[in-house]
Amino acid sequence: MNKTGMVLLASTVGVLALIVPFSLSLYLAQTQGRDDALTALHDLAEDVLHRADNARLQISDAIDALNNNPAEPPCSPEQLTRMGMLSAAFSHVAGMARLEQDALVCTTLGGQGVPLNLGAPHGNRQYGLQFWSAIELPNLPGQTFSVLGRDGYAALVYPDLAIDLLNRESPVSLAFFSTGQRLILGRRGTIQDEWIDRYQGQPIQFEDAGYFVVIQPSDTGDSAALAAMPSTLVQAQVQRFAYILGPVGLILGILLTGVVVFVARRRLSLSGELEAAIDRDEFFVEYQPIIDLQDGRCVGAEALARWRNEDGALVSPNVFIPLAEANGMIQRITTRAMEIVVRDAAELLRADPQLHIAINLSPDDLHSEGMDTRMKELAASAGMGPASLMFEITERGLMSPDKARGVLLAVRAGGFRVAIDDFGTGHSSLSYLATYELDFLKIDKMFVDTLGTDAPTSLVTFHIIELARSLGLQLIAEGVETEAQRDILRERGVQYAQGWLFGRPMSIQKLGTFIARASQGLRPTAVI
Helix, strand or coil, X not given: CCHHHHHHHXXXXXXXXXXXXXHHHHHHHHHHHXXXXXXXXXXXXXXXXXXXXXXXXXXXXXXHHHHCCCCCCCCCHHHHHHHHHHHHHCCCCCEEEEECCCEEEEECCCCCCCCEECCCCCEECHHHCEEEEEEECCCCCCCEEEEEEECCEEEEECCCCCCCCCCCCCCCEEEEEECCCCCEEEEECCCCHHHHHCCCCCCEEEEECCEEEEEEECCCCCEEEEEEEEHHHHHHHHHHHHHHHCCXXXXXXXXXXXXXXXXXXXXXXXXXXXXXXXXCCCEEEEEEEEEECCCCCEEEEEEEEEEECCCCCEECHHHHHHHHHHCCCHHHHXXXXXXXXXXXXXXXXXXXXXXXXXXXXXXXXXXXXXHHHHHHHHHHHCCCCHHHEXXXXXXXXXXXXXXXXXXXXXXXXXCCEEEEEEECCCCCCHHHHHHCCCCEEEECHHHHCCCCCCCCCHHHHHHHHHHHHHCCCEEEECCCCCHHHHHHHHHCCCCEECCCCCCCCECHHHHHHHHHHHHCCCCHHHHC
């Protein structure tokens, strides 16, 4: 091949090397942008259906709980109080009501008096629930509710509950509708009636009027969720992918750079750092005191895992705990934390068996069959009684009863105590409290913060206190920062509290000094 041919061939290959990858990158950008948009819409529709189903399940549980206590006279103060406690315990319920012959006789939202006739039900839902939409209470003009009820009771929920997933500025539109009458139960943004008319009982996705639209039916088929995104957003996403995939340059250089970047990112990724930190034993434990609100004694502490990396910087637990859970490393961290607690606190707990240290268990820990055995072995190795350790679990860890029940039974049988952490912030259900044997219920800081304010959620705190009292559970309030909060909690009968008012997380040595000063009636925060 002569020089001209070589130049021509080289030029051709060079042009192809540029054009083919670039064209492919544009195609991939178009495909990826559309796929990501549709996936996001599908996920939003599924979230809407999940919230709606979770609300119906909570409502069914609440009605069952009311019917299990039929001795209370209808609409009596006792029954209204009980209904109020239930509405506080269930995050998706705005209020409860007595339902007789398609009429609301009384509600926890006020307006008792003449029954409010609802008319014929607009349809039926799971768990035998009948529903009415766009119901307005006489004492709350301008506010409409969806009403779901059966067996003499009903729950009132806000119509936008299922679709309250995005901030107001989001251009994404959502709707939740009944498939029978095509009745829209909740909507936000631009929703075309023609989109709902195109639904024929199966999942569907299409582009219309400048929108990408996804409609997903519920498992029972009686309702469906719609999510729509402007096409301009999708095109913007496609452009972003094109900007990333477009520059190809020299293929070999890109491949080599990609390999180097991949290896470097993998080595430097936080996930990789976390795994290395576990191997290097970079974790330690701090202890936040728990105070008896009646006499000011320190009765124990919550053990909090901390990570100081190789550079000496502290990594927030809000970062590494979710990361460890997502990557299957949380059990190793929990086990190490227990080992440190036993090492640190053994002497302190043997000297005063009335003290206890609380250790947090993740859902993975709770679903591990060997966890209870490790607890017993560690406590026995340090000569500590099981009552010296308490284990805190979240509501999320109880959502798989078949997995969690065995471990919890073994933990309780071993003499350890158990607390529900962050009660009311997750998928709360009274059935969890009835299913498991528990000792303590912890009031989350988000509820404590509202005490002494005019915030409506401050009433939720009082309902939680009454609920715990009725179930025979002791209470620990988290995040107490002011004397006013402490006084309100004490007046309401809350037994214990923790927070910066009493002491920040500290070393085991400072905890020993803290306990000694508290037992002498001295202000313990002076040692921090």
